[in-house]
Amino acid sequence: MFSFEVGSLLNIVLILAVGLGASVMMIWVERRFLGFWSDRLGPNRVGPFGCLQVIADAVKMLMKEDWIPPFSDKFVFVIAPMILPIVMLLSLGVMPFAPNIGIMDLNIGLLWIFAMAGLASYSVMLGGLASNNKFALLGALRGAGQMISYEVFMGISVLGVVILSDSFSLREIVEAQADGWFVFPQFFGFIVFMVAAIAESHRWPFDLPEGESEIISGYNTEYSGMKFGLFMIGEYIGMLVMSLLIPILFFGGWMAPFGLEFGNEIISGLFWMGAKTFFFLLFFVLVRAALVRPRYDQLMNYGWLVMLPLALVNLLITGAVVLYQAG
Amino acid sequence: MFKAIGKQIHLIWSQLVSLWLVFLHIFNKADTVEYPDEMPYMFPRWRGRIILTRDPDGEERCVACNLCAVACPVDCISLQKTEDESGRWYPEFFRINFSRCIMCGFCEEACPTHAIQLTPDFEMAEYVRQDMVWEKEHMLIEGTGKYHDYNFYKVAGKAIGGKDKGEAQNELPPVDRRSLMP
Numbered sequence: 001m002f003s004f005e006v007g008s009l010l011n012i013v014l015i016l017a018v019g020l021g022a023s024v025m026m027i028w029v030e031r032r033f034l035g036f037w038s039d040r041l042g043p044n045r046v047g048p049f050g051c052l053q054v055i056a057d058a059v060k061m062l063m064k065e066d067w068i069p070p071f072s073d074k075f076v077f078v079i080a081p082m083i084l085p086i087v088m089l090l091s092l093g094v095m096p097f098a099p100n101i102g103i104m105d106l107n108i109g110l111l112w113i114f115a116m117a118g119l120a121s122y123s124v125m126l127g128g129l130a131s132n133n134k135f136a137l138l139g140a141l142r143g144a145g146q147m148i149s150y151e152v153f154m155g156i157s158v159l160g161v162v163i164l165s166d167s168f169s170l171r172e173i174v175e176a177q178a179d180g181w182f183v184f185p186q187f188f189g190f191i192v193f194m195v196a197a198i199a200e201s202h203r204w205p206f207d208l209p210e211g212e213s214e215i216i217s218g219y220n221t222e223y224s225g226m227k228f229g230l231f232m233i234g235e236y237i238g239m240l241v242m243s244l245l246i247p248i249l250f251f252g253g254w255m256a257p258f259g260l261e262f263g264n265e266i267i268s269g270l271f272w273m274g275a276k277t278f279f280f281l282l283f284f285v286l287v288r289a290a291l292v293r294p295r296y297d298q299l300m301n302y303g304w305l306v307m308l309p310l311a312l313v314n315l316l317i318t319g320a321v322v323l324y325q326a327g
Numbered sequence: 328m329f330k331a332i333g334k335q336i337h338l339i340w341s342q343l344v345s346l347w348l349v350f351l352h353i354f355n356k357a358d359t360v361e362y363p364d365e366m367p368y369m370f371p372r373w374r375g376r377i378i379l380t381r382d383p384d385g386e387e388r389c390v391a392c393n394l395c396a397v398a399c400p401v402d403c404i405s406l407q408k409t410e411d412e413s414g415r416w417y418p419e420f421f422r423i424n425f426s427r428c429i430m431c432g433f434c435e436e437a438c439p440t441h442a443i444q445l446t447p448d449f450e451m452a453e454y455v456r457q458d459m460v461w462e463k464e465h466m467l468i469e470g471t472g473k474y475h476d477y478n479f480y481k482v483a484g485k486a487i488g489g490k491d492k493g494e495a496q497n498e499l500p501p502v503d504r505r506s507l508m509p
Binding site: 286 | 335342345346348349350352353355356357358359361
C-alpha cells in the first residue's frame, strides 16, 4: 500500500499533491516569466520572489462574491466549471511519471486522455450556454468549434506514435522509446500535436473562447469568485497534462537524454520527467508571451487546411515505412 | 500548391522568429522602477509639494502680496496680510489646499520674494481628506530653499523698523527733491 508501485496509495497522494501544487504554482511561474519576457519583474511582493502570490490570489477569489446570475440556467451554471478540473485530473491519472510511479496503467491510456479532453470541451460549452449572455454564447460557440476541430488532427497526429510503439498504453509508448525518441521519426506529428495541444488547452494564442479583447471574457464572462477559479485551475491542470503528454509521446518520458542517468532509476526518472515537463510548460508561457491571437476563420483554415493534411501525410508515410520494414 | 506550402513555411518561420526574439528578452534588465524599495532620483526642479521659505536672517520671506493666489489657476491658495510692529508685511494665515493643487508652479514664478517654492517631494497621499489642507506652520521651513542669498527687505526700497530708505544694498540715499535746483 505504501510502496512505489503503480496505483499504491503513496503514489496517488504524491501525484495528486504534486500535480495540483505544480499547476497552482504555475500561475505564479507563468506571470513571473511573462514579466521577464516583457522586460518587467512580474509579481514579486508576496513572499520570497513572490512565490506566495498564488495564496493571495486564492484568498481574493474566495472572498469574492460568488454570484449566480438570476437569468442563467442555475444547475448547469454550477456544474459547468466543475467538469474542467475533474476531467483534467482524471487524465493526470494515466500518466506514467517514472518506472513504478503512476496512478493507473490503462492499456488505452492515450484514448482515455482524448476522451477526457473531449469532455473538457463540455465545460466551455455548457458554461457559455448556461450563462445566458451573448458574449458567453459567442465564446462557447468558438470553444466548441475550436476544440472539436483541433481534436480531430490531435488524434491523427499521435497515430504515428501508436504505429511505431504498437500500443495505446502510455507506459509502453515510453518504454518503446528506449532506443530513440519518437520526435525524430515523428517530427511533423510532433509539430501538429504541439499546435493541437495548445489549442486543446485553449491557451494563448488559441484562446479564442476567452478572447478578452473581443468578447470580454468569453464563456466565463458571468463567472466570479471560486467558480471562475475552477475554470482557471482547470486550464492550468490542462496545460500540465499537455506538457506531460508531449515528453511522454515524443521525448522519451522519464528516459534520460545522452545516458545522463543517476542513482535510483525512479529518482532519475522523476527528475528527467520533471525537467522535460517544466521545459514544455515554459514553452507554453513563451508562446503566450510572443504570439498574437489569430482571427477565428484563420484558426479554422489553419486547422483544416494545413494541420489536418500534414497529420494525414505524416500518418501515411509512417504506415508505409513501417509496412515496408516489416517486409 | 508549392506556393501555398511556401507561404505556410514562411508563416511558421516568422512565428518561430518572434518566439526567439521574445525569448531573448529574458536576458534584458527589467525596466521596472522598484519605487517603494528604491527611491528614484528626483530632479531639484521637480514641481512637487509647496513650501514657504525664510530669508538668510531667519525671517519669513512671504510679504503676503497675494500674487501667488492670483496666479493660481485652481485657486487653491488663500492668505491674509498683516503687519508686525516694525512694518514688515507677513501673512496672518497661509493655506494651500493640496487636494486642488495641480503643481503647475505658477505661484513660484509669480512670487517676488522667492518665498513660495516647489520641492521634489511627491509623496502627498493622506488618509483623511482634511489633512490635504496645509497651513503656514506646516509649510514654513527653517531654510532658504533653492535661493540662498536673497533677502527682500535688504534689497527693496521699503522702510521698515531698523532700516530706513536708502540703506538697502546697492541703494543710494533718497534724493531730497527740494535740493534739485536747476
